[in-house]
Amino acid sequence: MTAFRSSVPCRQRKYIISAVLIIGCFGFFLVVQQTANSAEDYEKEYPLQLENEVLKICNENNIDYRKSLYTSALYDTTDEPSTTQRNHHHHQQQQELQMQLPLSNGTEPMIYFVTPTYPRREQIPEIIRLGQTLMHVPRLHWIVADDTDSCSDTLNRHIRKFGIPYTQIASPMPELYRARKNAPRGVANRRAALNWIRQNQKKAGVLYFGDDDNTFDLKLFSEIRTTRKVSMFPVGLIGDYGISTPIVRNGRVEAFFDSWPAKRKWPVDMAGFAVSLGYLALSPNATMPFKAGYEEDEFLKSIGLKMDDIEPKAHNCTEILVWHTQTKSSKSPTVRISMDRQKLDKLNLGALLHQLESMGVNHISNTVGTIAQAIVNGNVKPLSVWFS
Numbered sequence: 001m002t003a004f005r006s007s008v009p010c011r012q013r014k015y016i017i018s019a020v021l022i023i024g025c026f027g028f029f030l031v032v033q034q035t036a037n038s039a040e041d042y043e044k045e046y047p048l049q050l051e052n053e054v055l056k057i058c059n060e061n062n063i064d065y066r067k068s069l070y071t072s073a074l075y076d077t078t079d080e081p082s083t084t085q086r087n088h089h090h091h092q093q094q095q096e097l098q099m100q101l102p103l104s105n106g107t108e109p110m111i112y113f114v115t116p117t118y119p120r121r122e123q124i125p126e127i128i129r130l131g132q133t134l135m136h137v138p139r140l141h142w143i144v145a146d147d148t149d150s151c152s153d154t155l156n157r158h159i160r161k162f163g164i165p166y167t168q169i170a171s172p173m174p175e176l177y178r179a180r181k182n183a184p185r186g187v188a189n190r191r192a193a194l195n196w197i198r199q200n201q202k203k204a205g206v207l208y209f210g211d212d213d214n215t216f217d218l219k220l221f222s223e224i225r226t227t228r229k230v231s232m233f234p235v236g237l238i239g240d241y242g243i244s245t246p247i248v249r250n251g252r253v254e255a256f257f258d259s260w261p262a263k264r265k266w267p268v269d270m271a272g273f274a275v276s277l278g279y280l281a282l283s284p285n286a287t288m289p290f291k292a293g294y295e296e297d298e299f300l301k302s303i304g305l306k307m308d309d310i311e312p313k314a315h316n317c318t319e320i321l322v323w324h325t326q327t328k329s330s331k332s333p334t335v336r337i338s339m340d341r342q343k344l345d346k347l348n349l350g351a352l353l354h355q356l357e358s359m360g361v362n363h364i365s366n367t368v369g370t371i372a373q374a375i376v377n378g379n380v381k382p383l384s385v386w387f388s
């Protein structure tokens with residue numbers, strides 16, 4: 001924190017509305033002055049009333065190109081010979097499939113699924129996995145807010161291909177927070193998504209914060225879609241209990257089970273609740289503070305949540321429909337290739353390595369890193385030896 005303080009130049013990126021940030025920096029400076037440099041910093045800091053500075057819409061698609069997924073045609077195709085027996089079996093299977101795949105008549109409340117993401121080598125694989133889950137969810141608008149200054153074309157290409165209505169936003173974390181030991185990741189992104197919802201006057205539907213490193217059971221979506229105010233449900237793989245969940249008795253939420261109480265009024269995971277937009281609209285000042293660990297709690301306080309407003313979902317919170325899977329993150333390796341780029345491009349490796357580099361999975365260098373070698377009949381030699 002000391003090192004940070006000397007380097008806290010309130011240096012803003014040019015598109016950030018500077019006045020707001022200067023006030024924010026100044027406010028933060030005061031907070032820094034007042035709090036001791038200890039591990040408890042983040043428990044003591046109070047949320048700053050920084051208005052959302054950045055709402056940079058990169059790409060948007062409001063048309064659902066996935067409709068074919070929900071037509072019965074999907075289930076009718078079979079290349080097997082049809083006998084009465086098979087038809088019976090086929091019919092049964094079809095019914096089971098339809099129970100799993102949520103069908104839509106096109107009038108259900110929209111789900112606004114907000115995914116904060118940030119550039120790292122696992123970003124694109126995570127987005128592909130999540131996109132393939134969301135492909136099965138009708139009436140869903142995917143808001144992907146990236147922690148970057150500029151719009152990522154690579155990210156857009158991978159979102160667009162699913163055919164899901166989406167909005168891609170570039171919403172960088174303000175520099176003053178980025179330098180913190182316990183940086184509040186994903187907050188600028190979720191705030192940007194909240195701004196998008198307000199600016200677009202979305203007052204019907206359901207808001208859900210779904211991170212890119214979670215696993216979602218398709219049933220979750222039909223559960224949260226009927227949220228009247230705020231719904232809550234268990235999240236697996238959280239903390240020292242392996243779960244974070246409301247405690248439900250007689251169909252009512254009475255308490256919470258979470259291994260990190262931390263004086264939170266609403267000790268829940270970000271993926272453990274959904275909010276109806278009608279209810280959210282009643283709190284025009286609703287926001288999420290840049291306060292690591294307290295984002296859920298402060299957000300739910302800011303919408304004036306009361307215990308009686310909470311609807312337990314997932315069969316009175318007895319089912320786990322969302323998991324905080326997390327993907328282990330590791331550093332991008334550098335691959336050393338001293339070969340001419342044009343020669344490399346004559347091999348498939350040129351295209352492959354270029355793609356990986358654009359996704360941040362690895363770096364290519366001609367001077368440092370792990371030497372790129374090829375194996376021919378068990379003989380290992382640098383690529384340049386075999387393919388120059």
Ligand SMILES: *[C@@H]1O[C@H](CO)[C@@H](O)[C@H](O)[C@H]1NC(C)=O
Nearest residue numbers: 103104105106107108109222
């Ligand atoms: C569409 O389905 C929902 C339940 O999934 C139902 O409540 C609604 O009445 C249906 N609307 C129409 C127009 O069929």
Ligand SMILES: *[C@@H]1O[C@H](CO)[C@@H](O)[C@H](O)[C@H]1NC(C)=O
Nearest residue numbers: 249250251252313314315316
């Ligand atoms: C939840 O519990 C209440 C009270 O016991 C019961 O009436 C309700 O049917 C339960 N809900 C589900 C989905 O099982």
Ligand SMILES: *[C@@H]1O[C@H](CO)[C@@H](O)[C@H](O)[C@H]1NC(C)=O
Nearest residue numbers: 049281282283284285286302
């Ligand atoms: C929102 O904040 C403004 C300014 O602080 C305040 O005047 C207003 O009463 C607040 N509105 C609600 C609904 O809390």
